[in-house]
Amino acid sequence: MEPFKQHLDKFIGIDDEEFASVISYFQVLEVKKKQDLMSEGEICRSMFFVVKGCLRKFFINEKGIEQTTEFAIENWWITDTFAYERQIKSDFSIQAVEKSVILKIDFHSQEALLTKHPVMERYFRMIYQRAYAAAERRIRYLYEFSREELYVHFSTQYPWFIQRIPQYLIASFLGFTPEYLSEIRAKLRS
Numbered sequence: 001m002e003p004f005k006q007h008l009d010k011f012i013g014i015d016d017e018e019f020a021s022v023i024s025y026f027q028v029l030e031v032k033k034k035q036d037l038m039s040e041g042e043i044c045r046s047m048f049f050v051v052k053g054c055l056r057k058f059f060i061n062e063k064g065i066e067q068t069t070e071f072a073i074e075n076w077w078i079t080d081t082f083a084y085e086r087q088i089k090s091d092f093s094i095q096a097v098e099k100s101v102i103l104k105i106d107f108h109s110q111e112a113l114l115t116k117h118p119v120m121e122r123y124f125r126m127i128y129q130r131a132y133a134a135a136e137r138r139i140r141y142l143y144e145f146s147r148e149e150l151y152v153h154f155s156t157q158y159p160w161f162i163q164r165i166p167q168y169l170i171a172s173f174l175g176f177t178p179e180y181l182s183e184i185r186a187k188l189r190s
Helices: 002-009 016-023 081-086 107-116 119-144 147-157 159-164 167-174 178-189
Strands: 027-031 036-038 046-052 055-060 066-072 093-096 100-106
Touching (some): 002 016, 055 167, 107 119, 119 147, 167 178
Antiparallel strands (some): 027 100, 036 093, 046 100
16 A cells, blocks of 8 residues: 555655554455446445546436546545535445546544544645645636637646546536537647
């Protein structure tokens, strides 16, 4: 779990002994591509940290179409924060986009972790602040950018997503149909 230790070291200082205790609160999972980690309607009991691979959060809209709202790649967290914090049913599903290795922590284990290792409170506060700031920016971009500008911005800011994630999922994340995304890409190439 060296990648997780290196990630923590960017935010907080913990020694190997404390890390061994911290990691004991997590479950390591290897998941297959397209494997569901949580389904809409289930109580959101866990948060997921991506050690290797990619996950996505999505819901099914009123037209029956999957709408991706978030991706998580290496060193990113993903959950339905609203449902997780309240331990209620989620309006989202979480699924592996690629074969992935993840760390899973449930709500009660996280509470015990924070009690035993208060430094992890600082870590999670910093993670939540970054996630909140990213969500604020995404909302602004959705209002401010044309659809073409949204794609250009996304592909410029996150080129690794364009290479790793199927185009239909990128289209879903940006609120496009796959066909419309193909039109934008063709227009940009010409």
